[in-house]
Amino acid sequence: MAEPGRSQSKADYVYDSLLREIRTAEIPGGTPLRAAAVAERLGVSITPVREALRRLERDGLISYERHHGATVIDLSDEALSEFYSVRAAIEGLGARLAAARITREQLDELWQSHASMVEDERRGRHELLGEQSRQLHLAVTEIGGPAFLGAHARSVRNSYPVPPGASLWLDPAHAKNNLNVHERMLRALQVGDGNTAERIMVEHVQFSSDYRLGRRGPC
Template sequence: MAGPPQSKADYVYASLLDDLRNARISGGTPLRATEIAQRLGVSITPVREALRRLENDRLIRYEQHHGATVIDLSADALVEYYNVRAVVEGLGARLAAGRITEDELTRLWGMHERMVADEKAGRYELLGEQSREFHLAIADIGGPAFLGAHARAVRNNFPVPAHASLWLDPDQARNHLTVHEQLLKALKAGDGTTAERIMIDHVQFSGQYRLDRG
């Protein structure tokens, strides 16, 4: 059954979030509601609603006489973001190990195998988004009531530009696919302690990689 149609505000929000995630709009950029409305072919009202949501996500801020501006997050904020992700996604992995079903595990292996195939074919640009889906799928399994939604909210607070993804580095891509395989084996074994440790180390390594790249 198809889901409900996307509202215009949802469309604007998703479009702007995608622009931020892929660095098409950089930190410090002013966002003019009228310009966004014209570009996306909508009225000003859904744009304003989308901008309020982005403000709640702490991705933009309003300044007197300047309007909405994209927040340029600091290195300290980046470290905090990855530490929060490590805690939330680590907890998700630990809980998932205790409740994952065979069907869910099969689905995760399928996601992993598609990533392996793309890595072997050199399709590195596809791996970042697939890894995001893989991580969030584990969080959903571990905490279907609200942990998965919380993991998404954390990630949306600090979108990772595509060009900053470690998945574009062939050596890092291979290493992280190995880590994903180790994580899947821990989930299959029902070993929550190991799954949590692997996930925490994995996420924190990603943060350090991005920090080192500036």
């Protein structure tokens, strides 16, 4: 684990470390977080750990129970469905607004990101695609809503981790389909068609919801 940078407080370092581990499901839902153990593992005192845990509680990522301490939240199917519904609303609106304000430079950067994903998919590097997709979605939303939507989209994304084995991007057929969807959305942004960009984004996110809920259900 990397040590905190010179410009980063110890509390920020602990928060960022735990946030990354929770978001990537290195620390899965239902895992207890003992402040003393976290402090020892990250090489800090217990004070910044407690501050970081309070921030994670405000983020809705951990909960406190009497006599049990902090535990990483394991969302129910109902909560997971709500998570994707919120994502669809925010990211869909971001795509619609982005179509009206995107610059040539921003569009070129999105196409470059898409081209990188296409190349990774062609080479079978599916494990890289999930994070790249996340960044592309956030970039579109931040272009559409730089004042509020972008920050909200990032916060919502951070509020629920996607376990590495649950990503659609690991399935070659789904990966190709997702790339086609991304291309269609970028083309809608390119011609300034906000309604189409929003519809594509909403359907794209809702498909992810159906996939995740199906994976959690009975086989």
